[in-house]
Amino acid sequence: MVKLKPGIFDIEDLENVKIEIKEIMGEKMPEEEWAPMGPTPKPKIPDLRYWDRILLKRYPPFYAPQCDTCILCTMGKCDLTGNKRGACGISLEAMQGRIVLLACLAGCSAHAAHGRHMLHDIEHMKGELDKIPIDFGTEINVEAPLTRLITGIKPKTVADLKEVFSYIEENIVQLGDALHTGQEGSALDFESKAYQMGMLDSLGKEAADIAQIAAFNFPIGPDRPLLDVGMGTLDTNKAVILVIGHNAPPATNICDYIQDHNLEDEVDIGGVCCTALDSSRYSTIVKLASSLGRQLRVIRAGLVDCIVVDEQCIRADIIEQAQKVGTPVIFANDKKMHNLEIRDGDDPDEIVKDLVSGNVPGVVLLDPLNVGEVAVKVAQQIKPIRRKKGWILSDEEFKKQVEACTNCGNCTIACPNGIRIGDGHKLAAEGDSSLLASQFDICIGCGRCEQVCPQNIPIVSTMIKAAWPLIQEEKGKIRQARGPIFDTEIRTVGAPLVLGTIPGIIAPIGCGNYPNGTKDVYTIAKEFGDRGYIVCLTGCMLIDTGLYKDEDGKTLFETHPDVFDKGGIINVGSCVSNAHIHDAAIKVANIFAQRNIRGNYAEIADYILNRVGACGVAWGAMSQKAASIAAGFNRLGVPAVVGPHSIKYRRSFLGRKDKEEDWYVYDARNGERVYVGPVPEHLLVVAETIEECIPLTAKLCMRAADTPAGRSIKLTHYIDLNQKYLGDYPDDWHLFVRSEADLPIAKRTELLQKLEAEQGWKIDWKSKKIVEGPKVYYNPSFDPTNIKDLIRTKKE
Amino acid sequence: MAELKMLPFDAGNIPGPKMGRVTAPKIIGKMIKRAKKPLLICGSNIEEHGSIDKAIEIGKKGIPIAASGNAIVAFRNKGYMDNVKYVLLNDLANCLRDPEWKGLDGKGNYDTVIFIGSLYYLTSGILASLKNFVPHIKALAIDPYYQPNADMTFGDIWRKKDEYLAMLDEVIGEL
Numbered sequence: 001m002v003k004l005k006p007g008i009f010d011i012e013d014l015e016n017v018k019i020e021i022k023e024i025m026g027e028k029m030p031e032e033e034w035a036p037m038g039p040t041p042k043p044k045i046p047d048l049r050y051w052d053r054i055l056l057k058r059y060p061p062f063y064a065p066q067c068d069t070c071i072l073c074t075m076g077k078c079d080l081t082g083n084k085r086g087a088c089g090i091s092l093e094a095m096q097g098r099i100v101l102l103a104c105l106a107g108c109s110a111h112a113a114h115g116r117h118m119l120h121d122i123e124h125m126k127g128e129l130d131k132i133p134i135d136f137g138t139e140i141n142v143e144a145p146l147t148r149l150i151t152g153i154k155p156k157t158v159a160d161l162k163e164v165f166s167y168i169e170e171n172i173v174q175l176g177d178a179l180h181t182g183q184e185g186s187a188l189d190f191e192s193k194a195y196q197m198g199m200l201d202s203l204g205k206e207a208a209d210i211a212q213i214a215a216f217n218f219p220i221g222p223d224r225p226l227l228d229v230g231m232g233t234l235d236t237n238k239a240v241i242l243v244i245g246h247n248a249p250p251a252t253n254i255c256d257y258i259q260d261h262n263l264e265d266e267v268d269i270g271g272v273c274c275t276a277l278d279s280s281r282y283s284t285i286v287k288l289a290s291s292l293g294r295q296l297r298v299i300r301a302g303l304v305d306c307i308v309v310d311e312q313c314i315r316a317d318i319i320e321q322a323q324k325v326g327t328p329v330i331f332a333n334d335k336k337m338h339n340l341e342i343r344d345g346d347d348p349d350e351i352v353k354d355l356v357s358g359n360v361p362g363v364v365l366l367d368p369l370n371v372g373e374v375a376v377k378v379a380q381q382i383k384p385i386r387r388k389k390g391w392i393l394s395d396e397e398f399k400k401q402v403e404a405c406t407n408c409g410n411c412t413i414a415c416p417n418g419i420r421i422g423d424g425h426k427l428a429a430e431g432d433s434s435l436l437a438s439q440f441d442i443c444i445g446c447g448r449c450e451q452v453c454p455q456n457i458p459i460v461s462t463m464i465k466a467a468w469p470l471i472q473e474e475k476g477k478i479r480q481a482r483g484p485i486f487d488t489e490i491r492t493v494g495a496p497l498v499l500g501t502i503p504g505i506i507a508p509i510g511c512g513n514y515p516n517g518t519k520d521v522y523t524i525a526k527e528f529g530d531r532g533y534i535v536c537l538t539g540c541m542l543i544d545t546g547l548y549k550d551e552d553g554k555t556l557f558e559t560h561p562d563v564f565d566k567g568g569i570i571n572v573g574s575c576v577s578n579a580h581i582h583d584a585a586i587k588v589a590n591i592f593a594q595r596n597i598r599g600n601y602a603e604i605a606d607y608i609l610n611r612v613g614a615c616g617v618a619w620g621a622m623s624q625k626a627a628s629i630a631a632g633f634n635r636l637g638v639p640a641v642v643g644p645h646s647i648k649y650r651r652s653f654l655g656r657k658d659k660e661e662d663w664y665v666y667d668a669r670n671g672e673r674v675y676v677g678p679v680p681e682h683l684l685v686v687a688e689t690i691e692e693c694i695p696l697t698a699k700l701c702m703r704a705a706d707t708p709a710g711r712s713i714k715l716t717h718y719i720d721l722n723q724k725y726l727g728d729y730p731d732d733w734h735l736f737v738r739s740e741a742d743l744p745i746a747k748r749t750e751l752l753q754k755l756e757a758e759q760g761w762k763i764d765w766k767s768k769k770i771v772e773g774p775k776v777y778y779n780p781s782f783d784p785t786n787i788k789d790l791i792r793t794k795k796e
Numbered sequence: 797m798a799e800l801k802m803l804p805f806d807a808g809n810i811p812g813p814k815m816g817r818v819t820a821p822k823i824i825g826k827m828i829k830r831a832k833k834p835l836l837i838c839g840s841n842i843e844e845h846g847s848i849d850k851a852i853e854i855g856k857k858g859i860p861i862a863a864s865g866n867a868i869v870a871f872r873n874k875g876y877m878d879n880v881k882y883v884l885l886n887d888l889a890n891c892l893r894d895p896e897w898k899g900l901d902g903k904g905n906y907d908t909v910i911f912i913g914s915l916y917y918l919t920s921g922i923l924a925s926l927k928n929f930v931p932h933i934k935a936l937a938i939d940p941y942y943q944p945n946a947d948m949t950f951g952d953i954w955r956k957k958d959e960y961l962a963m964l965d966e967v968i969g970e971l
């Protein structure tokens with residue numbers, strides 16, 4: 001290598017010279033001026049605090065402690081009940097905020113570290129990052145809305161994402177610092193920090209997903225092919241490999257190995273959770289065996305010959321569980337190594353031998369390029385050995401086990417869903433397994449019951465046996481993940497969304513810790529898809545939605561269009577892909593409303609809060625990632641409804657519709673303070689049942705800027721869904737009526753009568769107009785904002 | 797069996813130094829009777845154990861009912877809607893913590909809330925909030941479970957439906 005001295009060089013006569021400029025030292029290369037920089041590029045902790053305070057004033061945190069003590073430092077344990085402060089001076093309320101921030105720290109770190117890890121893998125597998133363009137074709141100009149919005153960077157190659165991750169990593173450390181004893185003491189500032197963490201989380205997800213789309217050529221856009229989903233789709237005539245986790249590069253290497261060696265007829269690959277979703281974007285040979293809720297059951301049913309895990313949401317006792325059914329495990333990520341040997345340098349055949357012979361229960365292979373060969377060979381060689389044994393309980397064994405049950409109830413007390421397993425066993429002992437079989441779906445597969453059974457009954461296995469006929473028939477369909485929403489789709493739906501004629505974007509996302517089984521997620525998606533909402537699914541809720549079929553044997557992905565448009569039910573992708581749902585809302589502001597998004601977070605969040613009727617539904621939210629995802633959605637002005645187990649996150653953000661003073665905004669045209677009603681009423685709210693969740697979600701799609709046509713449609717759905725699921729009108733529907741134009745024409749007379757009789761509003765019956773009553777402001781050119789600085793002409 | 801009775805239905809649900817007192821039904825009944833403004837909060841499991849009929853009996857004694865989740869449907873099916881209102885439990889609890897809240901009847905906040913038909917873990921979280929941040933309200937739990945975050949609670953009796961219903965009758969007897 002020749003080092004050049006500073007100066008001017010004449011290189012005209014040189015031949016075969018390749019000059020590479022990696023980075024310009026000293027001064028950085030100025031970025032192309034693609035848009036004026038907004039006020040908060042790469043915001044630090046205090047920069048968006050003013051926006052957080054606007055949100056937290058309207059939606060203050062509601063805390064439900066899961067533990068009334070603290071033992072984070074050695075001055076504890078501190079009893080924080082009854083307004084007592086800890087030895088460090090912290091209150092129980094602030095302590096809840098602290099725990100929430102801690103959860104968001106873990107969640108955000110998981111996404112960001114996954115993204116950073118992937119950059120390393122991509123460099124290793126695909127070559128230099130600056131040679132991999134971020135170019136998603138002619139349908140997408142705004143390639144990375146969150147990145148542009150938060151950092152002000154317009155990434156051109158995957159290498160540009162390094163700077164994005166550096167920004168995230170520095171800020172995670174700063175926020176993590178605030179968790180130390182003797183730092184933050186205010187619950188509200190902990191929440192502002194949790195919002196900051198949530199925002200970083202959204203950014204990390206986006207960067208991770210666009211990196212993998214660009215590097216692995218994941219297909220994007222509508223009309224994706226259908227994929228198999230469900231435990232029944234695994235073909236045990238072949239050797240079966242199961243991939244579990246979230247970081248797909250090792251799984252892509254398995255796909256390559258199978259396809260390069262034409263082994264599709266001999267080896268089946270299925271997946272659990274997001275690795276399944278992401279590797280199926282790489283190759284459609286991957287089946288989606290199950291969501292997280294079935295992880296233990298897929299393993300314990302003995303369907304799998306080799307398990308490959310990467311990171312996040314994988315059972316910590318995976319070796320012990322896999323050992324029960326003779327399945328070796330390959331650990332392909334340094335976040336999770338279970339005290340096993342790292343075998344990357346070894347001869348693959350030696351590793352295979354060790355795993356097949358049972359010399360070792362598992363190995364660590366950190367180079368994704370080493371995983372495919374070992375996994376495939378292990379699965380192929382162990383298959384004949386494993387097939388000699390039956391892993392599902394025999395009829396006699398099952399009978400023996402269920403008859404041993406004394407119905408003592410220990411398992412029920414251990415069970416997160418309080419399942420009456422003893423009753424199921426009792427009936428099964430009498431020859432009727434139907435109750436036990438039905439409990440299979442309500443079970444979240446945690447395995448706690450087994451550990452407390454005094455009779456040592458393998459409850460997970462008895463349930464699998466009872467449900468085995470159903471499991472074999474569990475064969476659904478979902479679309480392959482589509483990733484980002486096209487700019488062209490946003491142009492089509494921008495106006496209907498902001499005007500309300502498409503009543504909202506519903507985002508069922510997150511994990512499988514449901515209160516009452518997987519069918520609920522299908523019901524939620526179907527209800528909103530049928531009503532013309534755009535339903536954007538990601539993660540485990542997505543996988544479970546595909547399990548159910550209508551009378552014609554069709555899943556929702558076959559009956560509803562695969563487009564981001566009215567009535568579409570789409571697979572956006574894995575957990576990191578749900579950044580594209582944030583992105584869709586940002587693009588509405590950018591492409592449809594022509595707002596500058598560069599480094600302009602608060603203005604865009606304010607736009608979304610007041611105009612874009614989007615609402616998340618995380619019915620089975622379980623992980624810390626789900627906590628940071630929700631915080632990221634909330635800070636961007638998108639509310640979310642969570643299932644009842646989510647009370648254990650300890651915090652929700654609730655508005656008070658009875659406090660009129662909370663619902664004033666500015667009209668940006670003139671600075672007038674106007675009452676807009678409770679829209680959206682809550683930012684993060686726990687629902688108890690889906691009958692409650694569904695109308696509530698519809699309600700949370702109403703926005704201050706809804707046009708009368710849009711509001712009447714949203715109101716119709718809200719009332720209708722209340723009647724359908726709760727049997728009556730909601731008691732607050734009048735709060736959303738600004739004038740008679742907000743009332744659906746078909747029901748106008750009936751609704752006016754109710755307003756007159758129940759609310760004492762004055763109606764002019766000749767013209768069917770409301771003369772007196774509604775308090776809510778609306779004007780066709782109304783420009784609502786919660787941010788004073790966005791007022792254009794201040795009132796004197 | 798007092799010890800057994802303090803067993804939470806979620807075995808790990810041990811919140812800390814302040815745990816709900818297992819209380820005899822008669823005393824709970826007297827507490828409700830003495831309350832200036834009680835509210836019976838019925839959850840989505842109200843049809844389990846036959847609790848709904850007992851809740852209606854309590855309602856008939858003049859105690860207003862808040863029905864959360866889909867419990868309102870159960871009351872409507874029973875033809876009893878006299879003093880029953882739908883609530884979202886998370887939202888209701890948020891209002892309860894404000895002493896200035898006007899209540900479901902517009903006449904002010906409550907001084908005693910009684911939980912029945914609860915989704916156990918959800919209500920446990922809500923009770924933790926009331927216990928720690930809402931000193932102006934007494935929270936009682938009359939489900940067949942031990943609720944560690946309630947001020948006063950029934951013990952662990954879910955395996956014995958008849959005994960449980962008899963306990964509810966004792967409560968009602970005091971009203």
Ligand code: SF4
Pocket residue numbers: 070071072073074075076077078085086087088089090181
């Ligand atoms: S961090 Fe504070 S509250 Fe927690 S144990 Fe230490 S002194 Fe106690």
Ligand code: SF4
Pocket residue numbers: 404405406407408409410411412421422425452453454455456457459
């Ligand atoms: S713990 Fe065991 S014996 Fe007791 S009810 Fe459950 S399965 Fe039966």
Ligand code: SF4
Pocket residue numbers: 411414415416417418419421442443444445446447448449450459460
């Ligand atoms: S494995 Fe299933 S049945 Fe057993 S405790 Fe967990 S959720 Fe309940």
